[in-house]
Amino acid sequence: MKAIVCSAYGPLDSLQLAEVAKPAPKADQVLVKVYASSVNFNAPASVTGKPLIVRLMSGAPFTPKHQTPGNDIAGRVEAVGSSVKRFKPGDEVYGDLAECGYGAYAEYVAVPEAALALKPDNITYEQAAAVPEAGLVALQALRDFGGLKAGHKVLISGASGGIGSFAVQIAKALGAEVTAVCSTRNLDMVRSLGADHAIDYTQEDFVQTGQTYDLIVATAGYRSLADYKRALKPNGVHVATGGDMKQIFEPMLFGWWRPGGKKLGSLVLKVNKDLDFLSELLASGQVVPVIDRCYPLAEAGEALKYYAQGRTRGKIIISVAQDGD
Ligand SMILES: NC(=O)c1ccc[n+]([C@@H]2O[C@H](COP(=O)([O-])OP(=O)(O)OC[C@H]3O[C@@H](n4cnc5c(N)ncnc54)[C@H](OP(=O)(O)O)[C@@H]3O)[C@@H](O)[C@H]2O)c1
Structure with a gap:
C-alpha cells in the first residue's frame, strides 16, 4: 500500500509517498481502508521536530517516533480481528489514532476498535476526517x-x-x-x-x-x-x-x-472521548465541518505547509481514496 513516510526530522518538502507493507489486523484490531485524513498541529510538528518541546514530549528527540504522520481518519472497515465486537466489514468509521501510533496518511490502518466510531451517514469521508x-x-x-x-x-x-x-x-x-x-x-x-x-x-x-x-x-x-x-x-x-x-x-x-x-x-484532549456525542450533532446537521482545502495523499507535504502558515479557515483534508474506489 502507499503511505507517507518520514524517517528523519526535516523540512515538510522532504515528505515522500512510499510503498510499505499493508497491515494485517491482530485479534483486537480493525483493518480500515482510509478514504480521508486531516491536518492537525501534531502533523507538521512530527515531521519537522519543531517546536522542540513537541519532540521532547513525544519521547523522540532524534528521530520521529511514528514514521507515518496523521491522526484523524475516516474510512471503511475491510476486516476485523477475532475479538472485535463493535464493527464488521463494510462499516463506515472515523476516529483519532493519536493513542494507537498515528499513521493516518496511508491507504490502510489496523487499529483497536476503541479508536473508532461509526461515521454518520449524512457526511462525506472528507467531512468526517475533519472532526475527531x-x-x-x-x-x-x-x-x-x-x-x-x-x-x-x-x-x-x-x-x-x-x-x-x-x-x-x-x-x-x-x-x-x-x-x-x-x-x-x-x-x-x-x-x-x-x-x-x-x-x-x-x-x-x-x-x-x-x-x-x-x-x-x-x-x-x-x-x-x-x-x-x-x-x-x-x-x-x-x-x-x-x-x-x-x-x-x-x-x-x-x-x-x-x-x-x-x-x-x-485543555488536554481526551482522545476519542464522546465522539458518538459529536456524531449526533453531525447527523442532525447542527454541526457541519468546514473544509478549507483538500490535498491528495501524494501532496501531504503541501497540505502541512499550508497548515503551518496558521491561516486555515476550518480544516485541511488529505484525500486518500475516492468513494467507490
Ligand atoms: N489542547 C489540546 O489538547 C490540543 C489538541 C489539538 C490541538 N491543540 C492546539 O490547537 C492549536 C491549533 O488549532 P487549530 O488546528 O484549530 O488551528 P488553525 O486551524 O491552524 O487556526 C488557524 C486560524 O487561527 C486564526 N488566528 C490566527 N491568529 C489569530 C488571533 N490572534 N486571533 C484570532 N484568530 C487567529 C486564523 O484566522 P486569521 O487568518 O483570520 O487570523 C485561522 O483561521 C495549536 O496551538 C495546537 O497546539 C491543542
Missing part, C-alpha cells in the same frame, strides 16, 4: 472544562480555524450566545456558522469592549491571563486549547490562581 481531534477539543473545552450551559455568553478566539469553527457550532448547539473573534476576511464565515456577534481582532480588542463572558475558549494567538480575567464574569472560565505556547503553558502554571472565583486553565 478538532471537534473533540472544541466539545471538551466548552462542555467539560467550561461547564457550558444554555444561555451562557461564550467568546471564542480563533473562531475561524479548525477547532474554532467546531467550537462556534457546538456552542450554538448547546444553547450559548456566541461571540466569535477572527480577522476581517473571516467575519462572514463565522457569522454563517451561527455566531451571534463577531469581533474583528484587527479593528477591535475584545478585552476593551466592556463585555464580559461566562466562558472564553482561546484556540489561537496570545493574551495574558490578566486580559482573560478582565473579560470574564465572576465565576467565569477561561480555557486555552491552543495558540502561542505561552497561552497554553501560563494557565497550566498559574491555574491555581482563581481571582474572584474565575477559573483559568488549559
Whole structure:
C-alpha cells in the first residue's frame, strides 16, 4: 500500500509517498481502508521536530517516533480481528489514532476498535476526517472544562480555524450566545456558522469592549491571563486549547490562581472521548465541518505547509481514496 513516510526530522518538502507493507489486523484490531485524513498541529510538528518541546514530549528527540504522520481518519472497515465486537466489514468509521501510533496518511490502518466510531451517514469521508481531534477539543473545552450551559455568553478566539469553527457550532448547539473573534476576511464565515456577534481582532480588542463572558475558549494567538480575567464574569472560565505556547503553558502554571472565583486553565484532549456525542450533532446537521482545502495523499507535504502558515479557515483534508474506489 502507499503511505507517507518520514524517517528523519526535516523540512515538510522532504515528505515522500512510499510503498510499505499493508497491515494485517491482530485479534483486537480493525483493518480500515482510509478514504480521508486531516491536518492537525501534531502533523507538521512530527515531521519537522519543531517546536522542540513537541519532540521532547513525544519521547523522540532524534528521530520521529511514528514514521507515518496523521491522526484523524475516516474510512471503511475491510476486516476485523477475532475479538472485535463493535464493527464488521463494510462499516463506515472515523476516529483519532493519536493513542494507537498515528499513521493516518496511508491507504490502510489496523487499529483497536476503541479508536473508532461509526461515521454518520449524512457526511462525506472528507467531512468526517475533519472532526475527531478538532471537534473533540472544541466539545471538551466548552462542555467539560467550561461547564457550558444554555444561555451562557461564550467568546471564542480563533473562531475561524479548525477547532474554532467546531467550537462556534457546538456552542450554538448547546444553547450559548456566541461571540466569535477572527480577522476581517473571516467575519462572514463565522457569522454563517451561527455566531451571534463577531469581533474583528484587527479593528477591535475584545478585552476593551466592556463585555464580559461566562466562558472564553482561546484556540489561537496570545493574551495574558490578566486580559482573560478582565473579560470574564465572576465565576467565569477561561480555557486555552491552543495558540502561542505561552497561552497554553501560563494557565497550566498559574491555574491555581482563581481571582474572584474565575477559573483559568488549559485543555488536554481526551482522545476519542464522546465522539458518538459529536456524531449526533453531525447527523442532525447542527454541526457541519468546514473544509478549507483538500490535498491528495501524494501532496501531504503541501497540505502541512499550508497548515503551518496558521491561516486555515476550518480544516485541511488529505484525500486518500475516492468513494467507490
Ligand atoms: N489542547 C489540546 O489538547 C490540543 C489538541 C489539538 C490541538 N491543540 C492546539 O490547537 C492549536 C491549533 O488549532 P487549530 O488546528 O484549530 O488551528 P488553525 O486551524 O491552524 O487556526 C488557524 C486560524 O487561527 C486564526 N488566528 C490566527 N491568529 C489569530 C488571533 N490572534 N486571533 C484570532 N484568530 C487567529 C486564523 O484566522 P486569521 O487568518 O483570520 O487570523 C485561522 O483561521 C495549536 O496551538 C495546537 O497546539 C491543542
